[in-house]
Amino acid sequence: MLTLVKNAQLFTPEPRGLCHLLIADQRIAAVLDATEQVNVGALINTLDLEGRRVIPGLVDPLVHYIGGGGEGGFGNRTAELSIEDACASGVTTLIGALGTDALTRTPANLIGKARELAAGGLTTYAYTGSYQLPPVTLTGSVASDILYIPEFIGVGEVAISDHRGSQPNTHELTRLASEARTAGLLAGKSGIVFIHTGDADSHLEPLRQVAKHSAIPLAQFYPTHINRTSALLEDGLRFAREGGRIDFTTSSTPELLAKGEVPASEAVARALRARIAPSQLSLSSDANASLPEFDEQHRFIGLKPGKLSSLFEVLGECINEHHISMEQALRCAATTAADALKLPHKGRLHAGADADFIVLTEGRWAIEQVWALGKPVYGMSTL
Structure with a gap:
């Protein structure tokens, strides 16, 4: 299964603006500008973050x-x-x-x-x-x-x-x-x-x-x-x-x-x-x-x-x-x-990196969701 995390205000840690993250298995397959059209098929789970900030795990x-x-x-x-x-x-x-x-x-x-x-x-x-x-x-x-x-x-x-x-x-x-x-x-x-x-x-x-x-x-x-x-x-x-x-x-x-x-x-x-x-x-x-x-x-x-x-x-x-x-x-x-520690797939969000990230609560400094290796481990159980 693929997962599309839509409309994330992304820090990779560089500020990237509004983006979509395409996750394949445990890794980020692509970082897409939010203006790009994404054809969502039956095999893709989707989650719309509605502009919430996303930072690396x-x-x-x-x-x-x-x-x-x-x-x-x-x-x-x-x-x-x-x-x-x-x-x-x-x-x-x-x-x-x-x-x-x-x-x-x-x-x-x-x-x-x-x-x-x-x-x-x-x-x-x-x-x-x-x-x-x-x-x-x-x-x-x-x-x-x-x-x-x-x-x-x-x-x-x-x-x-x-x-x-x-x-x-x-x-x-x-x-x-x-x-x-x-x-x-x-x-x-x-x-x-x-x-x-x-x-x-x-x-x-x-x-x-x-x-x-x-x-x-x-x-x-x-x-x-x-x-x-x-x-x-x-x-x-x-x-x-x-x-x-x-x-x-x-x-x-x-x-x-x-x-x-x-x-x-x-x-x-x-x-x-x-x-x-x-x-x-x-x-x-x-x-x-x-x-x-x-x-x-x-x-x-x-x-x-x-x-x-x-x-x-x-x-x-x-x-x-x-x-x-x-x-x-x-x-x-x-x-x-x-x-x-020579872990180039960690601490950043780009194509090929592990899909580890935090979704921040809107309007305050708090954690809403944590994703690790492409799966939610805190804040939500299913897509």
Whole structure:
């Protein structure tokens, strides 16, 4: 069956005006100007959106599918991501990670959950490894995980400048990046090293040392939490000027903001004012991770869970509060991550791309429908 989605005010992320989307199976077969005549046959389902805005499905490069945390003991473990919450969030491509806990949570758990979410209609990938080195893996090595397990596209989130990490030295980070990069080349994947950045004064310097003393480029690393502090944000802007990509975390708490975290939408606005290209900026939710609070002696105080829905919320803040164009904001919430992770069929709406998109509610910033791989997963059950 073919599906014709008519009269969409389309952002691809570029503004295209009023268009029709022709969907064949899981992909966009054609994007047609709304003035073009379309002969609708008996084998084509049709849906008229009557001018509603349509944007690409969001790409989230950091989601804790199976929960995270536990820094305060077993009573502080966060819950798994539910398929209902995932489908309602507007995120249609998710990349899972372990994080701090690679003891009671495992790569096998992570892949199992990724496949559960994929069975619900979403596109899911994952990072092998966790905060610590040597990395925990499914097959015995980072290289073989990336090469042989379809969902594994890189390694992460590896912690630097954080008291919970294994304090890796330049040699260890270089070897890890080299292994992931080579495996990615062999497998046709990104082989990215996704980096958790803590609040220590070293910031992103460990990554610069790798690039300085080896042939590994800065772009092999993909550091997140760059809006954790103003000082880290400034170092992140420098990192971007040097050729790297940086990622801002959309989940936050009043406590973290009070201690100096920069709201993600403000971080995007500051980066754009600093003339950092949207192709070097992305947003991630850190969904279902713990957002822990520590005192000055790094003693645990408490935590709250990250939320997948925060990515769409921050996208709206970028557009409605900071007056960032829809195109630039969408690049940060979808296209940049897709490019960094070598997923050219994601984060954009054109012929040949996966039919992942969000239909926005008329007149306000809210989700009316979510489509993933050519089928509605939220907001409507049938055409």
